[in-house]
Amino acid sequence: MYRPTLDRLAWLLLIAIASAAGTSHAEPLLISGPTMGTTYHVKLVGVAAADTAAIRAEIEAVLADVDVRLSTYRRDSEVSRFNRAPAGEWFAVSPATVEVVSTALAISRQTGGALDVTVGPLVRLWHFGPNAITESKTTADIAPPDEAALQAACKLIGYEKLEVRTDPPALRKRVDGLEIDLSAVGEGDAIDRVTAAITKRGIQDYLVELGGEVCAGGSGPNGSPWRVAVERPLVERHEIETAVPLSNAALATSGDYHRYFEHGSHRYSHVIDPSTGRPVSHTLASVTVAADDALTADAWDTALLVLGPKRGYDSAVEHGIAALLISRAGDAFVTQETPAWKNRFPTAASSSPAGRRIRSP
Ligand code: FAD
Numbered sequence: 001m002y003r004p005t006l007d008r009l010a011w012l013l014l015i016a017i018a019s020a021a022g023t024s025h026a027e028p029l030l031i032s033g034p035t036m037g038t039t040y041h042v043k044l045v046g047v048a049a050a051d052t053a054a055i056r057a058e059i060e061a062v063l064a065d066v067d068v069r070l071s072t073y074r075r076d077s078e079v080s081r082f083n084r085a086p087a088g089e090w091f092a093v094s095p096a097t098v099e100v101v102s103t104a105l106a107i108s109r110q111t112g113g114a115l116d117v118t119v120g121p122l123v124r125l126w127h128f129g130p131n132a133i134t135e136s137k138t139t140a141d142i143a144p145p146d147e148a149a150l151q152a153a154c155k156l157i158g159y160e161k162l163e164v165r166t167d168p169p170a171l172r173k174r175v176d177g178l179e180i181d182l183s184a185v186g187e188g189d190a191i192d193r194v195t196a197a198i199t200k201r202g203i204q205d206y207l208v209e210l211g212g213e214v215c216a217g218g219s220g221p222n223g224s225p226w227r228v229a230v231e232r233p234l235v236e237r238h239e240i241e242t243a244v245p246l247s248n249a250a251l252a253t254s255g256d257y258h259r260y261f262e263h264g265s266h267r268y269s270h271v272i273d274p275s276t277g278r279p280v281s282h283t284l285a286s287v288t289v290a291a292d293d294a295l296t297a298d299a300w301d302t303a304l305l306v307l308g309p310k311r312g313y314d315s316a317v318e319h320g321i322a323a324l325l326i327s328r329a330g331d332a333f334v335t336q337e338t339p340a341w342k343n344r345f346p347t348a349a350s351s352s353p354a355g356r357r358i359r360s361p
Helices: 009-018 049-068 079-082 095-110 117-125 149-154 183-200 296-307 309-318 340-342
Strands: 030-037 038-044 162-166 167-171 206-210 213-217 228-231 240-246 249-255 259-265 266-269 284-291 320-327 332-337 357-359
Touching: 009 095, 009 357, 030 228, 049 079, 049 095, 049 183, 079 340, 095 117, 095 162, 095 183, 095 296, 117 149, 117 183, 117 340, 183 213, 183 249, 213 228, 213 296, 228 249, 228 259, 240 249, 240 266, 240 320, 249 296, 284 296, 284 309, 296 309, 296 320, 309 320, 309 357, 320 340
Parallel strands: none
Antiparallel strands: 030 038, 038 206, 162 167, 206 213, 213 249, 228 240, 249 284, 259 266, 284 320, 320 332, 332 357
């Protein structure tokens, strides 16, 4: 079975949380739409409805720019053109793309290559990404790649084989066939750029959500911080694990239950461990990271998910990352909150104390 992401429902949860906190307030302006194979929602407090069209046009111009730079789902993007370019030559890209790739490479170095944007060939080999399996295909049509294909793809992987130059901005690959996939970080980059456009207009109270990742500024409509829900990593339904007050910060979640396929009794998720070339197969089901910007949160969540419950937790503590890790334990879940998470959200009302087993009904 193949499962696409569930942004709409995540957003509904968010709305429920935000509006539950006190009702006597003017409804914020809501601007939303499709983007990057998912959806975006922007809530603005204290903004006149008359400004909707101009703000929407600006948001969608920012998103279109991110898409034409970073998308592997279109052939004309900077990333897709770079992926087709030969090794050894600098390939000119925009400064914004260099920023995203540089941030990803820095986190690759800090996590021993757990986050590795050169996983492109593996993402495709495992039936994810632009030529992803569709709902129409039955399980029979989808099988893990054979060992030879896997070994061939693994030869092309490795963040050390990717170089970045800031001036003039360019990327260079050390091996032919290297391909980058920025799906793990692109949504975060998009949220930061939409947030920058909104704050440049002098808007201080806002909530920007894209693909389930969120950035909140100032206060919600009732004057208190926005409250953002973190889901329990369940496949068939939605349950809130915890809700956190978010102000001038971002929250991103990576989960093995977001996109996957099943073959036989095995589930293969879209999160790939570059050191094995295979989808992650440990018990860590989701990682939520809070950070000052969405790009950082969106990069660390995938890296920690790849590392797994023990190494992920240790790496997050080592680098001072505010993370909530939820692992499967039989038919239950176990949560781990890093010290930085506890410091950032001392009052977060978790529906299950950290480290405690939660029986999933
Ligand atoms: P995360 O958990 O944050 O990242 C997982 C994704 O990153 C995987 O799907 C894989 O692509 C990649 N990845 C896997 N393992 C690793 C690793 N170890 N290191 C680094 N990366 C890894 N989706 C569509 O269906 N249609 C579209 O048209 C489309 N357009 C897009 C355009 C842009 C600019 C971007 C950035 C993404 C687009 N996507 C599209 C993908 C989609 O929006 C999400 O990015 C994708 O679903 C992953 O989101 P996530 O937060 O669940 O993944």
